[in-house]
Amino acid sequence: xxxxxxxxxxxxxxxxxxxxxxxxxxxxxxxxxxxxxxxxxxxxxxxxxxxxxxxxxxxxxxxxxxxxxxxxxxxxxxxxxxxxxxxxxxxxxxxxxxxxxxxxxxxxxxxxxxxxxxxxxxxxxxxxxxxxxxxxxxxxxxxxxxxxxxxxxxxxxxxxxxxxxxxxxxxxxxxxxxxxxxxxxxxxxxxxxxxxxxxxxxxxxxxxxxxxxxxxxxxxxxxxxxxxxxxxxxxxxxxxxxxxxxxxxxxxxxxxxxxxxxxxxxxxxxxxxxxx
Numbered sequence: 001x002x003x004x005x006x007x008x009x010x011x012x013x014x015x016x017x018x019x020x021x022x023x024x025x026x027x028x029x030x031x032x033x034x035x036x037x038x039x040x041x042x043x044x045x046x047x048x049x050x051x052x053x054x055x056x057x058x059x060x061x062x063x064x065x066x067x068x069x070x071x072x073x074x075x076x077x078x079x080x081x082x083x084x085x086x087x088x089x090x091x092x093x094x095x096x097x098x099x100x101x102x103x104x105x106x107x108x109x110x111x112x113x114x115x116x117x118x119x120x121x122x123x124x125x126x127x128x129x130x131x132x133x134x135x136x137x138x139x140x141x142x143x144x145x146x147x148x149x150x151x152x153x154x155x156x157x158x159x160x161x162x163x164x165x166x167x168x169x170x171x172x173x174x175x176x177x178x179x180x181x182x183x184x185x186x187x188x189x190x191x192x193x194x195x196x197x198x199x200x201x202x203x204x205x206x207x208x209x210x211x212x213x214x215x216x217x218x219x220x221x222x223x224x225x226x227x228x229x230x231x232x233x234x235x236x237x238x239x240x241x242x243x244x245x246x247x248x249x250x251x252x253x254x255x256x257x258x259x260x261x262x263x264x265x266x267x268x269x270x271x272x273x274x275x276x
Contacts, residue, residue, distance in 0.1 A: 053105030121176025
């Protein structure tokens with residue numbers, strides 16, 4: 001059981017307007033979600049901003065915009081993600097699309113916003129992983145598998161999210177910035193739209209019968225973002241608003257350190273960029 005939580009009224013919410021790339025063009029999602037948030041909470045302070053996490057340039061542009069216009073950032077939530085069933089895709093930066101969107105983009109964005117988060121302390125970083133990581137192996141000898149199987153790479157990216165969260169929490173210890181990750185459950189969300197026919201037919205039955213609604217699936221994310229219950233708690237993994245155990249591999253410091261160093265290289269972290 002878990003409590004029904006809503007974003008706090010009176011706080012300002014920055015909602016990235018995510019876009020995906022198709023044949024060299026940006027395909028923008030409609031910003032209807034922002035209107036839904038305003039209507040359901042009564043909070044008019046919802047700001048929509050463009051962000052393509054698969055593009056390192058877009059991540060840098062977004063971070064520059066935030067750093068130049070925002071004076072306080074209480075919570076950074078890494079929730080966006082993508083999954084593809086077939087057909088490997090490579091980004092303009094030479095990165096595998098799933099890994100770029102789900103891991104490398106959030107990794108870079110965290111670095112670029114860390115100064116603002118530290119100045120805003122106490123602040124929080126919440127990273128949405130998945131229990132599906134237990135089906136994957138994090139191959140540090142091939143962290144950018146451009147010829148990999150996209151459906152499986154979603155699991156790998158979630159493994160990377162969780163390992164990243166553990167190392168980030170260690171590096172930010174004592175800074176006033178806490179880091180926690182979570183499994184939101186299996187959710188009836190747009191991420192399943194890429195499952196092709198006829199594989200999508202039995203999946204639709206499962207989704208409607210057993211998956212959580214988006215509102216239900218958001219509860220643990222919101223809990224870690226605003227609840228006083230987890231104030232000062234960092235480096236933990238949660239399911240249904242309760243702490244849960246991680247595999248030994250996901251908690252291995254050596255693996256986390258290596259993932260961090262490789263990720264710095266893949267995102268092109270510069271000497272004058274913020275380092276954690």
